[in-house]
Amino acid sequence: MGIQERRERDFLRRERDILDAALGLLDHDDWQSVTIAQIATKAEIGKGTIYKHFATKEEIYARLSLDFGDEMLAAMRRLDHNQPVLDLLRALMRLALKYHVRGMRYHRVLMFCRALDFRRRLSPEAQKAMDDKDMEFDTLFGTIIEKGIEEGIFPRMPIEKLTWGAHAAFEGTTLMLWNELAGATDEQKQEFIDTVIHFMLVGMVYQDRKL
Amino acid sequence: MGIQERRERDFLRRERDILDAALGLLDHDDWQSVTIAQIATKAEIGKGTIYKHFATKEEIYARLSLDFGDEMLAAMRRLDHNQPVLDLLRALMRLALKYHVRGMRYHRVLMFCRALDFRRRLSPEAQKAMDDKDMEFDTLFGTIIEKGIEEGIFPRMPIEKLTWGAHAAFEGTTLMLWNELAGATDEQKQEFIDTVIHFMLVGMVYQDRKL
DNA sequence: GTTACAGTGTGACCGTTGGTCATTATTTGA
């Protein structure tokens, strides 16, 4: 059934066209300025067609975020997970933040899809997919940090509590990269990233010190 | 001219009514679900009247954010600024984060008004007002941290670089309080806040340590 | 070859939204 297969391929290709069009538009306008009509025009399809693929405009963003998460997780897993814990964590965070720096499009998607208000509006299935993806990141980092505890690098305490600060710093860094540091050069952004990563590791290593 | 005065008073009172109505609605719906019509109804005025006070819907949010900033700065300046630097910083951050925890309304306003995409859409005057308010917070913290450097509590390095990590952690904390920790109890949130504050101080104090 | 059917693309159309503006009501000043 060659024709049947071609149909399916075309359908999937059209879905990619929609996603790429949306992503491209997000380079110049923020999410709420990008309209379905614009996406349709850029993807060279009718407006109604978009709704054969996505239930709402926001589900497009959700898909972009999920795809983006997959890409990032794959890149993270490709790193050498046998290197020393601190080096590995540094490499992981540099990688994750590099994705953010790479383009405002990614930043806008991730920023938007992280908000609770956004997730609540999603369908239950989409919601679960997003939560599962978050969990994948959590376990990936969790495993490594646990190893760090075993090796005596980090103080022995509940992982969640140990990582709260670093987690917050990471989230805040992604915000600041495109707010306070939006006009900075790539070198300045890189210095910022390295400084904050060092800060996060120091904060965890000396978490049990009294002040 | 008692009537003239009363007119002005009424006009200002109406402005407060608008702001209060908007704020109240933000407890239950996120910013984009709240409509001008809803605000007008709740404030018991006509829709057109709102535009006598604010140029756009977003300028309402900007004003809420500015007022909120004023309130927070005033509370911060009321603290004892002669106590030890670390204690003072702890108190300041606890205070700031308490405002965030206090209600989703405040969180939603601050979260929304921080985004660069939002600020760019504002009028130049409103933009400057927001930037100035940010600067006030920066100098308030900057002065104290400088004192900390003089006293040898923090390593001697450019203030911006020294505080990048803490700044990021703070921003991230405000995010997490209403995302990851949205369903947590007040006690859990308080533990989270105290943990992150400790993390931030440790990160700054030991910022110059090699790992 | 004809008919029924399922899958897909499409743009006219709909309800809702943020924002405008002509009209109305009220106060001021001469």
Place this chain on the structure above:
DNA sequence: TCAAATAATGACCAACGGTCACACTGTAAC
């Protein structure tokens, strides 16, 4: 008493996200 000024108002507008009846194509049954 009347003209000018100020402010409140809701009908109105353009633009948006989303819907749907219809058109087109290929498949299956007879």
